[in-house]
Amino acid sequence: MENNLLVGLSRQMALQREMDVIANNIANVATAGYKADGNVFEQYIDPVARSDRFAAPDQHLSFVLDRASWHDMSPGPLQATGNPLDVAIDGNAFLAVQTPNGERYTRNGALQINAQGTLVTGEGYAVLGEGGPITFQQGDRDIVVNREGTITVREGNNIPEAQRGKLRLVSFAQPGQLRKDGSSLFAAPAGMAPQADTTASVVQGAIEKSNVSAVTQMTRMIEVTRSYTHVAGLLQQQSDLRRTAIERLADVPA
Amino acid sequence: MRALHTAATGMMAQELNVQVIANNMANMRTTGYKRQRAEFQDLLYQQMRRGGTQTSTQGNILPAGLELGAGVKTVGTPRIMSQGNLLPTEKDLDVAIRGEGFFRILLPDGRTAYTRDGSFEMDAQGRLTTAQGNVVQPGITFPQNAHDIQINVQGQVYATVGTETNPTLLGQIELSMFVNKAGLQAIGDNLYLETPASGPPQNGTPNTDGYGDLQQGNLEQANVEPVKEISDLIAAQRAYEMNSKVISACNEMLSATANLTR
Numbered sequence: 001m002e003n004n005l006l007v008g009l010s011r012q013m014a015l016q017r018e019m020d021v022i023a024n025n026i027a028n029v030a031t032a033g034y035k036a037d038g039n040v041f042e043q044y045i046d047p048v049a050r051s052d053r054f055a056a057p058d059q060h061l062s063f064v065l066d067r068a069s070w071h072d073m074s075p076g077p078l079q080a081t082g083n084p085l086d087v088a089i090d091g092n093a094f095l096a097v098q099t100p101n102g103e104r105y106t107r108n109g110a111l112q113i114n115a116q117g118t119l120v121t122g123e124g125y126a127v128l129g130e131g132g133p134i135t136f137q138q139g140d141r142d143i144v145v146n147r148e149g150t151i152t153v154r155e156g157n158n159i160p161e162a163q164r165g166k167l168r169l170v171s172f173a174q175p176g177q178l179r180k181d182g183s184s185l186f187a188a189p190a191g192m193a194p195q196a197d198t199t200a201s202v203v204q205g206a207i208e209k210s211n212v213s214a215v216t217q218m219t220r221m222i223e224v225t226r227s228y229t230h231v232a233g234l235l236q237q238q239s240d241l242r243r244t245a246i247e248r249l250a251d252v253p254a
Numbered sequence: 255m256r257a258l259h260t261a262a263t264g265m266m267a268q269e270l271n272v273q274v275i276a277n278n279m280a281n282m283r284t285t286g287y288k289r290q291r292a293e294f295q296d297l298l299y300q301q302m303r304r305g306g307t308q309t310s311t312q313g314n315i316l317p318a319g320l321e322l323g324a325g326v327k328t329v330g331t332p333r334i335m336s337q338g339n340l341l342p343t344e345k346d347l348d349v350a351i352r353g354e355g356f357f358r359i360l361l362p363d364g365r366t367a368y369t370r371d372g373s374f375e376m377d378a379q380g381r382l383t384t385a386q387g388n389v390v391q392p393g394i395t396f397p398q399n400a401h402d403i404q405i406n407v408q409g410q411v412y413a414t415v416g417t418e419t420n421p422t423l424l425g426q427i428e429l430s431m432f433v434n435k436a437g438l439q440a441i442g443d444n445l446y447l448e449t450p451a452s453g454p455p456q457n458g459t460p461n462t463d464g465y466g467d468l469q470q471g472n473l474e475q476a477n478v479e480p481v482k483e484i485s486d487l488i489a490a491q492r493a494y495e496m497n498s499k500v501i502s503a504c505n506e507m508l509s510a511t512a513n514l515t516r
Contacts, residue, residue, distance in 0.1 A: 039320075
């Protein structure tokens with residue numbers, strides 16, 4: 001059995017997966033509200049290729065298995081934009097968003113207003129307030145979002161402020177288990193209910209940038225490339241060894 | 255190798271980002287220009303192992319799934335419709351809007367366009383037009399011998415005609431407002447068109463209901479902030495470089511694989 005080839009192959013496949021994850025992180029280095037991913041590897045011990053009968057027993061064979069990927073839920077840096085419809089969340093909460101596939105959650109606070117006056121994400125999904133979607137009226141101006149997420153506007157030339165709703169902030173007991181759904185959205189797996197968040201606060205006129213640390217990703221990338229080349233070298237040596245063995249052993253003496 | 259294509263989406267996104275920044279910088283001194291911003295979102299994810307699935311009949315579940323993302327996409331380049339600074343010009347046909355509204359302009363093909371650029375002129379027939387010669391709606395015509403043009407904050411246009419001592423009211427400039435100003439379609443020449451995203455225009459007189467008041471002898475400058483654009487440019491360039499490094503790393507890995515078979 002040429003197990004060493006297969007062990008090397010399992011490592012290379014895991015490294016390719018890790019490279020995929022790093023590439024996705026780096027591609028999203030400028031995506032607002034993006035949370036970095038990481039990979040978890042596991043040693044997988046093959047029980048079949050073992051025998052204790054020899055004087056020197058077989059070693060355990062361990063293959064690499066990429067078991068899971070995880071999300072780094074640490075907050076990203078805040079970039080001040082001065083745009084009244086940009087909100088960042090200071091804390092662990094998410095904004096609730098209504099999509100055709102159900103409720104989703106996001107940290108990307110680059111919000112907009114659509115033709116109906118509803119507050120939406122960049123994709124056009126309605127952002128949920130505590131009483132459903134938040135709708136503005138024609139002529140609303142000077143939009144102010146306070147730290148609790150309450151949205152107030154000035155109607156026309158009137159000085160008194162009118163309230164348009166309150167952003168629904170939710171948090172999860174284990175945010176790491178949220179599933180990424182693309183478009184800066186997270187989906188809650190079955191059995192994970194969002195809880196109303198009271199500790200987080202909203203910062204208006206700022207956007208949470210991606211929390212990808214460029215330096216870390218670059219070093220990981222170099223590490224992956226080097227390990228990959230290294231394993232390829234090992235496989236090469238193994239192949240050479242086998243070739244020499246075949247040549248020598250099968251050599252019929254003249 | 256998936257990473258190769260993922261990094262390519264990253265490079266494409268940053269290229270578009272630089273393009274948007276370049277356009278903002280080029281229009282730094284354009285009257286009434288509103289800056290754009292490229293917005294990105296992560297692309298779809300492939301679930302290699304779904305989190306929460308059972309790993310044994312004892313009810314053990316996978317705490318975290320294995321998700322591989324496919325890169326980044328540009329979701330839009332919305333305009334930031336904030337108020338620009340007013341620049342005094344002392345020209346009597348320069349009008350700046352301080353507030354939410356847009357001037358209404360009749361295009362030669364009969365369509366109506368909207369603009370924040372109030373650097374108006376008078377054509378040979380005495381009509382109030384834009385610098386391109388398109389007529390401002392509703393039309394205002396100045397008599398041959400009109401002088402000392404006054405436009406007040408409510409948009410009423412007065413001029414003294416001939417030897418009269420009292421100014422005559424010649425017309426009223428109207429403004430239009432949209433629910434979603436950022437959804438207007440820019441067609442160049444500082445003009446915007448109505449779209450389904452912007453919603454229909456609502457017309458009204460300046461200085462009422464939030465339409466904004468008019469400031470004669472002023473022009474609204476672009477709302478581009480050079481410092482912000484430059485720092486965004488640096489970030490975009492570095493992000494582009496990093497993505498290109500991923501591509502060369504993938505290349506190195508692939509060549510290691512290719513060299514296995516000698």
